Amino acid sequence: MSPTTQSSSKQRAKATFASWIGTTIEYYDFSAYGLAASLIFPKLFFSSDDPALATVLSLATFAVAFIARPVGAVVFGHFGDRIGRKTALVLTLLLMGAATFLIGLMPTYDQIGATAPVLLVLARLFQGFSVGGEYGGAVLMTVEHAGKKGGFFGSLVNTGATAGLIVANLAFLAVVQLPDDALYSWGWRIPFLLSGILVIVGLIARTTLEETPEFEKAEQKGVVQQVPVVDVLRNHMRTVFLVALGILAAGTAFTMTTVYSLSYGENTLELSNSTVLTTLLTATLAILICLPLFGALGDRFGVRRVFLGGAVSLIFLPFCWFALMDTRHGGWMILGFVLIFVGYSANYAVVPSYFSQVFPPAVRFTGMSVGITIGLIAGNAIAPSVSSMILNSTGNWLIIAFYMSGTAVISLLAGLALRLPSTPGEPRDMPEGEPGPAPAETVAR
Numbered sequence: 001m002s003p004t005t006q007s008s009s010k011q012r013a014k015a016t017f018a019s020w021i022g023t024t025i026e027y028y029d030f031s032a033y034g035l036a037a038s039l040i041f042p043k044l045f046f047s048s049d050d051p052a053l054a055t056v057l058s059l060a061t062f063a064v065a066f067i068a069r070p071v072g073a074v075v076f077g078h079f080g081d082r083i084g085r086k087t088a089l090v091l092t093l094l095l096m097g098a099a100t101f102l103i104g105l106m107p108t109y110d111q112i113g114a115t116a117p118v119l120l121v122l123a124r125l126f127q128g129f130s131v132g133g134e135y136g137g138a139v140l141m142t143v144e145h146a147g148k149k150g151g152f153f154g155s156l157v158n159t160g161a162t163a164g165l166i167v168a169n170l171a172f173l174a175v176v177q178l179p180d181d182a183l184y185s186w187g188w189r190i191p192f193l194l195s196g197i198l199v200i201v202g203l204i205a206r207t208t209l210e211e212t213p214e215f216e217k218a219e220q221k222g223v224v225q226q227v228p229v230v231d232v233l234r235n236h237m238r239t240v241f242l243v244a245l246g247i248l249a250a251g252t253a254f255t256m257t258t259v260y261s262l263s264y265g266e267n268t269l270e271l272s273n274s275t276v277l278t279t280l281l282t283a284t285l286a287i288l289i290c291l292p293l294f295g296a297l298g299d300r301f302g303v304r305r306v307f308l309g310g311a312v313s314l315i316f317l318p319f320c321w322f323a324l325m326d327t328r329h330g331g332w333m334i335l336g337f338v339l340i341f342v343g344y345s346a347n348y349a350v351v352p353s354y355f356s357q358v359f360p361p362a363v364r365f366t367g368m369s370v371g372i373t374i375g376l377i378a379g380n381a382i383a384p385s386v387s388s389m390i391l392n393s394t395g396n397w398l399i400i401a402f403y404m405s406g407t408a409v410i411s412l413l414a415g416l417a418l419r420l421p422s423t424p425g426e427p428r429d430m431p432e433g434e435p436g437p438a439p440a441e442t443v444a445r
Contacts, residue, residue: 011145011210012142012145012146012149012153014208014209014210015141015142015145015209015210016142016145016146016153016156016157017205018089018141018205018206018208018209019089019138019139019141019142019157019160020138020142020156020157020159020160020163021160021201021202021205022089022092022093022134022138022160022202022205022206023134023135023138023157023158023160023161023164024160024161024163024164024167024202025093025096025097025164025195025198025199025201025202026092026093026096026130026131026134026138026160026164027131027160027161027162027163027164027165027168028163028164028165028167028168028195028198029096029097029099029100029127029164029192029195030065030096030127030131030164031164031165031168031169031258032100032168032171032172032191032192032195033065033100033103033124033127034255034258034259035168035169035172035191035259035262035277036172036188036191036192037058037059037061037259037384038055038058038059038259038260038262038263038266038384039172039176039262039266039273040183040184040188041058041061041120042054042055042057042058043184044108044109044110044116044184044188045058045061045108045109045116045117045120046058046109046117052267052392055263055267055388056385056388056389056392057117059259059260059263059384059385059388060385061117061120061121061124064121064124064125064128065124065125065127065128065131065381066128066373066376066377066380066381066382067125067128067377067381068125068126068127068128068129068132069128069129069131069132069373069376069377070132070370070373070374070377071129071132072092072128072129072130072131072132072133072369072373073132073133073136073366073369073370073372073373074132074229074366074369074370075129075132075133076088076091076092076132076133076134076136076137076365076369077133077136077228077229077365077366077367077369077370078227078228078229078366079091079133080133080136080137080140080365080366080369081228081362081363081364081365081366082226082228085137085140085141085144085365086141086206086209086210088133088137088365089134089137089138089141089206089209090203090206090207091133092130092131092133092134092137093130093134093199093202093203093206094199094203095126095129095130096126096127096130096131096134096195096199097195097196097198097199097202098126099123099124099126099127099130100123100127100192100195101192101193101195101196101199102123103120103123103192104189104190104191104192104193104195105189105193106119106120106123107119132369132373133369135369135372136365136366136368136369136372137365137369138157138160139154139157139158139351139352139356139368140352140356140364140365140368141209142154142156142157142352143352143353143356144213144214144356144361145213148299149299150299150303150352150353150356151295151296151297151298151299151303151306151349151350151353152292152295152296152298152299153295154295154349154350154351154352154353154356155291155292155294155295155296155298155349155350155352156291156292156295157352158291158295158348158349158351158352159287159288159291159292161254162284162287162288162291163288165258165284166281166284166285166288168191169277169280169281169284170281171190171191171194172191172277173274173277173278173281175187175188175190175191176273176274176277177274214361214364217361228362228363228365228366228367229366229370231362231363232359232363232366232367232370236359236363236367239358239359239367239371239418239419240367240370240371240374241371242371242414242417242418243355243358243367243368243371243372243375243414243418244371244372244374244375244378244414245375245410245411245413245414246307246351246355246375246411246414246415246418247351247355247371247372247375247376247379247411248375248378248379248407248408248410248411248414249310249311249314249347249379249407249408249410249411249412250310250314250344250347250348250351250379250411251375251376251379251380251383251407252379252380252383252404252407252408253314253317253318253340253343253344253347253404253408254344254348254380255379255380255381255383255384256318256383256384256387256400256404257280257321257337257340257341257344258280258284259383259384260383260384260387260388261276261280261325261337262276262277262280263384263388264325264387264391264397265279265325268391268397269325269326269328271328275330279330279333279334279337280337282334282337283334283337283338283341284337284341286337286338286341286342286345287341287344287345290341290342290345290346290349291345291348291349292349293345293349294306294310294345294346294349294350295349295350295353298349298350298353298354299353303350303353303354303357304350304354304415304418306346306349306350307346307347307350307351307354307415308412308415308416309346309347310343310344310345310346310347310348310349311347311408311411311412311415312408312412313342313343313346313347314340314343314344314347314404314405314407314408314411315405315408315409315412316405317339317340317343318340318400318401318404318405318408319398319401319405320336320339320340321336321337321339321340321401322336322397322398322400322401323336324336324339326397347411351372354418355368355371355372356368358418358419379407383403383404386403387400387403390403
């Protein structure tokens, strides 16, 4: 980033906080649905004739949101690359908050029959549409203000996803203590209705943001695209494809540990919901510690190296996680979660800085958002349902662990193939103290 476009420390901190708080809220909403899909919705929104099938269908509604995410990525990417990151971020937060709040008001299967899951799917589609534009915009708002510290500050925004997960877990941990009659009649609605309050906080933070220097520079130079997605399709599809493959490992690991583990713990290990939630919640603190650590290491040694190291670890850690889960011992289970969360953090912490560098500013929002959301369909979206079907067919977690390991191999190969050319301004991937290549006005393809 050139001196004329360098953000002040105050603006950098403000952008980081606004992006973080919004992402926390977005992923609170998203995680609340994932928790409910594992613990509550099979009993409330689907026929009780076949509990195993109800669980598979409920987890499938979790996956539905990922179908809408690429559409959201294109739509909000268009706004983000055409009129600015800030506008897109306000719109994504409003839409997600409305969809989540409405889920808390929905009638159940016993009240309106098969219409209930249909309404649930519609709300879930709007959630996915919103999140499709949220992540790309939030991390770009931060990374483009951060300059050479993009790895660290981008990783701070990534902690928002984990913070949202923790708050959602706390909310559900509280309501699952209720008697079943209260839980399944009104208690489950509380975490969703709370979203309305959280959205107000996020909107206050985001509406006071300034636009990023790199977007303003692109506007001044007249390189803003009228239809950014067209340029992405013409000139950057190889990069989009590699970004999609690159996010597979982190997405699969996160969804398996935070969504599927609840179903696995309850139905296979016969553990109580509160036991699994407490274990998950305790171990999740490791992510909040490790993400900034690996982000700083990315600024020091190069984000690509840290990303690849995390991918390598995720080839082996799923086997440790399942083995320690099967002990049913609280301490060993927490250790299993912590181990896989460390590998996940190394891989995911540097995604904002790493993946944003491979697209020029004029199409960065669209290219990055589309690539990541496509990858999440192949990773996050289907992982719980696929794993549930594998377990029902084989009764063995080993095949699931191989499945998770396979996604890490793919991400490793994608990371090795993904180029890190110079972006306009200072390249952020150079270790501190080392001269980088000369700035380029266009990204090498």
